[in-house]
Amino acid sequence: MFIKRTNCYRAAVVMVLGMLACHTNTRPPVPGWPEHFGFGKTATRRQIDSLNISIAPDGKGLPAGSGNAAAGRVIYLAKCASCHGETGAEPTPNRLVATLSDTVRTKTIGNYWPYATTVFDYIRRAMPFNAPGSLTNEEVYSLTAFLLYRNNIIDSTLQLDAVKLPNIVMPAKKYYVNDDRRGGNEIK
Amino acid sequence: MSGEDKKIPRRTILRAVAVSAAAALMGASRVQRGTDTTATGKDTTYIDPTKITGTLPGKLGTRSPFEQPVKKPSDISSRTPLQDLYGIITPSDLHFERSHAGVPLIHPDKYELLIHGMVDRPMIFTLRDLKRFPAASRIAFIECSGNFRSGKETMTPQEICGLTSQSEWTGVMLSTLFREVGVHPKATWFLAEGSDAAVMTRSIPVEKGWKDAMIAYGQNGEAIRPEQGYPARLFLPGWEGNTNVKWIRRIELSDQPFMTREETSKYTETIRDHKIRQFSFDMDARSIITYPSFPQQVEKGWIEIRGIAWSGRGKIDSVEISTDAGKHWTKAVLQEPVMDKAHTYFRHLWYWDGQPTEIMSLAVDDTGYRQPTLKQLIQARGTDMGGYHVNPVTAWVLKRDGTVLFKPEKWK
Structure with missing residues (x-):
């Protein structure tokens, strides 16, 4: 492909700048590619807010509102118990309740x-299974409180x-380790 | 088309096809059981295909009615019939499925991908936008990390490890989109979120996004199938299936992982000393002999042992075969192409003397990793090891009568 010499220079300069900026900027551009293709639209704050439901472990993203276990119990019995059992401790694959000292193999909260x-994040995005995303933030806080209680x-x-919520220390957290498998002649 | 062709009533053709299909199916099942192979020859219902006009060209191809490979579904997944395949590309309709709240129906004109968070310019891309960017294609496998079942002798490769499949994926490299939005240098993770009813989420290190991640919209030359993420999915070569978020609608750049349900309470595994291993992304090397395997039947004499091997860390370096229950090993022939993070087909010609024995395969990848035995995995991870990333050497028992059975090993 024929490329104008000025474009070549420009691309080279951009590339060098990109490489110099590696530690402070993103990545060097691809040779021959424009800095931006211009496809797609800038997202508005409203568009982002309407989709952004994620919650980080430090609490970032948690909405206003509150709830407690008593209110949560009422919602739980109405909307959750049919799959998870009346108390959440029933021996189903969907079991939610068991402490570290209980001798059950099921993974629970x-x-x-x-x-x-x-x-909170999971209940709000995916539950109840037959009506996902239907709970209010208050209801989710209450259900979270009920299950933690x-x-x-x-x-x-x-x-x-x-x-x-983000200040609660969960019993199982101390067991978590990062994956340390690295390939090579080692079974982990 | 001649006038005579038109005179053949459609019903007659259909009946003829149906009759011959049924007859051949009966014949095929006899062959499989190794009993009466001459029965088809005597079968008067079989119609000589040279004496009847065949089916005319159509809009969509079909499978021979005599070939009926099917996935094996459960409530949460559906498995690829590995024992029915001859090569490394999984026919798209046989690609395994795993979803967390069913397969959503997404209109391509309504589809949008939002990329935001620690970026210079948060942006929304339509499907048309995504397709305008420079594209790339790559053949690689996707495997569910919970891809090992055991427990009884009468299990097929599909039942043991049918949650792996391979396609040619086409799409835009995520690095291209990262450049377009200007990913902040301090962003270390990104959240990938699906638009299924589970609004499924995983946190992925940004480095993987720059390295080889793709937003795929093509599968084996056509639009990606709904079960695989139509109209677009995240594709992370070599990484556990669930991180390849299907129906992707949102990517949020961050400086921490989000600790979603799937990466904490779900796709993690218990190992030694009560530890729980997290963010186990890479799929370790693995292989399975798909022929001979249950429920196939073999005869004394030459047998070409066949199967697939793969590694999420690189290329398959070699596949070792034992035909004497692990006492001796020889290298199988690898069918080209041998690709990075891809199913690789292997073959090994062997003369079976008819004595009962065990055959097995062991994959070695180019990092030097050797596929472990179940015993080695238990030694490394403890007896309470979880069910993810379990990739043991798998043995088939050949009985004197030619029966092939899976050799289940005690695990839990």
Whole structure:
């Protein structure tokens, strides 16, 4: 392909600048590619907010509102118990309740989940299974409080909110380690 | 088309096809059982195909009615019939499935991908936008990390490890989109979120996004199938299946992982000393003999042992075969192409003397990793090891009568 010499120079300069900027900027551009293709549209704040439901373990993304175990129990019995059992501790594959000292193999919130924020995030995005995304933030806070209470992690009277939830230390967190498999002649 | 052709009533053709299909199916099943192979010859219902006009060209191709490979579905997944395949590309309709709240129906005109968070310019891309960017294609496998079942002798490769499949994936490299939005240098993770009813999410190191991640919209030359993420999915070569988020609608750049349900309570595995291993992205090397395997039947004499090997860390370096229950090993022939992070076909010609024995395959990848035995995995991870990333050497038992059975090993 014939490329104008000025374009070549420009590309080379861009590339060198890109390489120099490697530590502070993103990545060097691809030779022969424009800096931007210009495809796609800038997302507006409203568009981002309407989709952004993620919650980080430090609580970033948690909405306003609050809830407690008593209110959560009522919602749980109405919308969750049909799959997870009346108490959440029934021996089903969907079991939610068990403490570290219980001798059950099922992974539950009490014996396996490392972050309390995940409980809120997952209920809000994916539950109930037959009506995902249908719960209000207050309902999700209440259900989260109920399940944490049932797993002996918080007190029954705690009014859970965006400040308190990320500060809860989960029992199983101490067990988590990062993957250290690296290939090579080693079985891990 | 001649006038005579038109005179053949469609019903007659259909009946003829149906009759011959049924007859051949019966014959095929006899061959498989190794009993009466002459029965088809005596079968008066079989119609000589040279004496009847065949089916005319159509809009879509079909499978021979005598070939009926099918996936094996459960409530949460559906498995590829590895024992029915001859090569390394999985026919798209036989690609394994795993979803967390079913397969969504997404209109391509409504589809949008939002990339935001630690970027210079948060942007929304339509499917048309994605297709305008420079594209790339790559043949690689996708495997579910929970791809090992055991427990009984009468299990097929499909039942043991049918949650791996391979396609040619086409799309835009994520690095291209990263450049377009200007990913912040301090971003270390990104969240990938699907638009299924589970709004499935995984946190992925940004480095993988720059290295070889793709937003794929093509599969084996056509639009990606709904079960594989139509109209677009994340494709992370070599990484556990669930990180390849299907129906992807949002990517959020961040400086921490989000600790979603799937990467904490779900796709993690218990190892020694009660530890729980997290972010186990790479799929370790693995192989399976697909012929002979259950429920096939073999005869004394020459047998070409066949199968697939793969590694999420690189290329397959070699596949070793044992035909004497692991006492001796010889290298199988690898069928080209041998590609990075791809199913690789292997073959090994062997003369079976008819004595009962065990055959097995062991994959070695180009990092020097040797596929472990189940015993080695248990030694490394403890007896309470979880069910993910279990990739043991798998043995088939050949009985004196030619029966081939899976050799289940005690695990839990």
